[in-house]
Amino acid sequence: AQSVTQLDSQVPVFEEAPVELRCNYSSSVSVYLFWYVQYPNQGLQLLLKYLSGSTLVKGINGFEAEFNKSQTSFHLRKPSVHISDTAEYFCAVSGRQGGSEKLVFGKGTKLTVNP
Amino acid sequence: EAQVTQNPRYLITVTGKKLTVTCSQNMNHEYMSWYRQDPGLGLRQIYYSMNVEVTDKGDVPEGYKVSRKEKRNFPLILESPSPNQTSLYFCASSIRTGKGGANVLTFGAGSRLTVL
Numbered sequence: 160a161q162s163v164t165q166l167d168s169q170v171p172v173f174e175e176a177p178v179e180l181r182c183n184y185s186s187s188v189s190v191y192l193f194w195y196v197q198y199p200n201q202g203l204q205l206l207l208k209y210l211s212g213s214t215l216v217k218g219i220n221g222f223e224a225e226f227n228k229s230q231t232s233f234h235l236r237k238p239s240v241h242i243s244d245t246a247e248y249f250c251a252v253s254g255r256q257g258g259s260e261k262l263v264f265g266k267g268t269k270l271t272v273n274p
Numbered sequence: 275e276a277q278v279t280q281n282p283r284y285l286i287t288v289t290g291k292k293l294t295v296t297c298s299q300n301m302n303h304e305y306m307s308w309y310r311q312d313p314g315l316g317l318r319q320i321y322y323s324m325n326v327e328v329t330d331k332g333d334v335p336e337g338y339k340v341s342r343k344e345k346r347n348f349p350l351i352l353e354s355p356s357p358n359q360t361s362l363y364f365c366a367s368s369i370r371t372g373k374g375g376a377n378v379l380t381f382g383a384g385s386r387l388t389v390l
Contacts, residue, residue, distance in 0.1 A: 168314070193378075202278075202364055202381035203317075249316065262379065264309075266316035 161186040161252045165265035173273050174242055180235040180268045182250035192233040193251040193262070194224055203249060209233065220244065245272045276301045280365050280382035287355055288390050295350045295385050297365035304370045305377060306348040307332070308340065310361040311384075317364065323348055324370070355389040362386050 166181040184190060191210050195203040207218025214226040224235045233250060250265040278299045287293055299306065307322040309332075319332030323342040337359055339351040348367075352359060363385045368377035 195379075195381075200384075202383045203366075203379075204381065205378050208378065261319070261322075264317040266314060 161190060161254055161261075161263045163250050163252050163263055163265035165248075165250055165268050167268050168266065169269045169271070171271045171273060172240055175239045177238050178236065178240050178244075178270065180248050180250075180270065182233045182235065182265060184231050184233065184250070184252045186231075186252060186254060188254045191253045192224075192226060193253075194218065194222070194233075194235050195249045195251060195264075197247045197249065197267075199246070206235070206248070240270070240272045242272050242274060244270060246270060276380070278365055278367055278380050278382035280363075280385045282385060283383065284386050286388045286390065289356055290354050293352050293355060293387075295352075295363055295365075295387070297348045297350065297382060298346050299348075299365075299367040299380070300346065301367065301369065301380065302345065303367035303380070304345070306342065306365065306367045307379070308338070308348070308350050309364045309366065310334065311364060312361050320350065320363075352387075355387075357389050360387060360389050 162185045164183045172178050193208045194206040196206045197203045207216050209216045209226045217223045222237050226233050247267045247269045249267050251262050253262045281296045304325045308320040309317040311317050318334045320338050321332050321340040323329045326345050329340050365382040366379040368379050
């Protein structure tokens with residue numbers, strides 16, 4: 160079974176500042192990793208995903224994340240945030256083995272970008 | 275436009291009055307799932323379906339039913355709603371690539387349900 164811990168429930172930052180949203184996972188098998196974003200009053204949409212290959216993954220809107228197997232982490236970063244990045248961000252993990260589609264979500268991190 | 279459509283988007287009801295939240299996708303996806311989102315708890319899976327007539331429980335199935343009679347539709351049924359089912363509900367779907375957990379979910383816009 161997999162589990163996800165998002166270490167910060169809320170992250171306030173100023174516009175144009177860098178941001179890192181932290182995610183750690185636990186799994187007994189190798190994993191696929193995802194970040195989804197939820198803008199106010201909307202459903203979730205995929206930001207980026209790690210399936211295999213390069214551990215640095217680039218997503219939409221200038222976000223990137225790095226898969227660190229030894230640290231079991233998949234932190235999300237952006238070098239300079241905009242007001243429009245205000246949203247809730249969810250880290251999610253699924254297991255590679257067994258063909259299971261089960262996706263386990265973290266509890267979310269609310270990013271607030273202030274002017 | 276490829277999308278997952280949920281209805282109603284907002285609903286206030288009373289304890290015990292049966293209701294159905296519909297979900298429809300136009301992408302010919304095999305996999306469909308229902309989640310509920312509660313503050314501080316993130317998203318928790320209620321039920322999922324791997325294909326027509328194949329459904330299974332997620333992490334929080336109590337008080338809910340589903341059916342998958344057609345590929346595009348996956349309704350969520352609350353037979354006797356209670357106040358603890360007040361939540362934001364999301365339907366999601368994905369194409370099954372054979373890589374299991376590598377599939378990317380497409381989410382509906384959400385249905386906010388209040389049970390008084």
